[in-house]
Amino acid sequence: MMDYRAIVPRLQGPLAPILTAFDEDDALNIDATCQWVDWMINKGIGMFWTTAGTSHYMCLTDAEIVDLNKALAATIGDRAIFIASTPWQWPVHAIRQFVDDAAGWGGVDIVKVQLEWMWKPSDAQVIERYAAVADDSSLPLFAYALPAGQANVDLLHAIMDMPAFVGEKNDIDDFAGQEYFLQAIESRGLTGQFVAMTGGGLNSVMYGWELGVRAYGDIFTWFAPEHSLAFYEMLRADRRDEAWRFIAEWERPLRHQLETLGVRLWSWGHTVLKLIGQFPAAYT
Numbered sequence: 001m002m003d004y005r006a007i008v009p010r011l012q013g014p015l016a017p018i019l020t021a022f023d024e025d026d027a028l029n030i031d032a033t034c035q036w037v038d039w040m041i042n043k044g045i046g047m048f049w050t051t052a053g054t055s056h057y058m059c060l061t062d063a064e065i066v067d068l069n070k071a072l073a074a075t076i077g078d079r080a081i082f083i084a085s086t087p088w089q090w091p092v093h094a095i096r097q098f099v100d101d102a103a104g105w106g107g108v109d110i111v112k113v114q115l116e117w118m119w120k121p122s123d124a125q126v127i128e129r130y131a132a133v134a135d136d137s138s139l140p141l142f143a144y145a146l147p148a149g150q151a152n153v154d155l156l157h158a159i160m161d162m163p164a165f166v167g168e169k170n171d172i173d174d175f176a177g178q179e180y181f182l183q184a185i186e187s188r189g190l191t192g193q194f195v196a197m198t199g200g201g202l203n204s205v206m207y208g209w210e211l212g213v214r215a216y217g218d219i220f221t222w223f224a225p226e227h228s229l230a231f232y233e234m235l236r237a238d239r240r241d242e243a244w245r246f247i248a249e250w251e252r253p254l255r256h257q258l259e260t261l262g263v264r265l266w267s268w269g270h271t272v273l274k275l276i277g278q279f280p281a282a283y284t
Contacts, residue, residue, distance in 0.1 A: 004140040004164050005193040007109055010081060011167070012214050014228045015047035016040055016221035017054040017199060019269050020068065022283045028064050029280055034075040036278040041079050043225035047215065048076060049083035051169070051199075052114045054266060056283070057087045066098065073107030083142060084108045088116035092132045103138035112142035112169060123155050134164035143168040145181070145196075153184045160188050167195030174200030175207055182211045202231065202251050206243060209235055219265065220250070223272050 021032035037048060050069055052058070057065055069084040076082040084102050086095050095113055102108040113133055115126065134141060143159045145152075145168045159165050170178055181196040188194075191212055198204055199217030208216070220228040227250065234243040258268055273279040 014218035020056045047081040050085045073105045083110040085112040134162040137164040140166040170198045174204030
């Protein structure tokens with residue numbers, strides 16, 4: 001049986017959520033996306049994932065989703081960790097086919113299986129779906145946590161009982177929810193074998209670091225990888241005062257300005273990547 005959780009110790013540091021490049025006519029530009037990811041890898045970023053939201057799956061066909069992930073796997077190879085993601089709407093057989101295909105591509109380390117929580121599935125439905133995907137999976141898997149506005153620890157326990165699942169993306173709550181999830185992992189004796197990874201702000205990373213977080217999503221990887229890596233080194237070296245200054249001087253003003261202007265983070269990211277020459281167009 002595959003030792004799915006052997007990969008978990010490698011999940012360390014900042015992770016780049018992959019935006020998807022488009023041309024001026026809104027056509028998918030896989031080459032530009034891969035060139036940008038290659039640039040981040042060369043700058044030292046070591047983890048990436050596609051995701052139904054940030055990677056704009058809602059604008060892509062099923063074939064484009066497969067082609068995007070396959071091309072990224074080829075670009076990333078063994079130079080970094082790549083977590084490929086399925087869209088919300090795929091049936092189990094399509095997800096299993098994607099996992100099997102991704103295992104054959106090389107370059108994919110984990111597959112994140114998204115759920116559409118707005119459909120309000122029951123715990124039993126979630127468990128049934130995930131168990132069907134996890135059965136004899138060709139790759140380790142990530143779950144997706146956004147259950148009805150609260151941290152569902154009982155459901156997480158059930159997911160952790162499936163050996164193929166090595167972590168979850170926490171999109172529910174960067175603070176109290178993350179603490180509940182981390183406590184649930186610890187209570188099962190799976191610290192270091194199962195990851196609750198949040199894509200929230202760096203202030204939540206500071207909070208989570210004290211509770212065992214070692215891998216986290218970070219938007220600074222998009223346009224300033226050197227700053228992202230510098231922040232990570234501050235955490236690793238226990239230079240908390242420097243880390244808080246970084247947040248105060250860089251992240252807080254950025255997020256406050258975006259909120260004040262009513263600008264969505266994804267749109268802003270596309271605009272910045274267009275301005276620094278990484279993307280051919282700013283997709284809004």
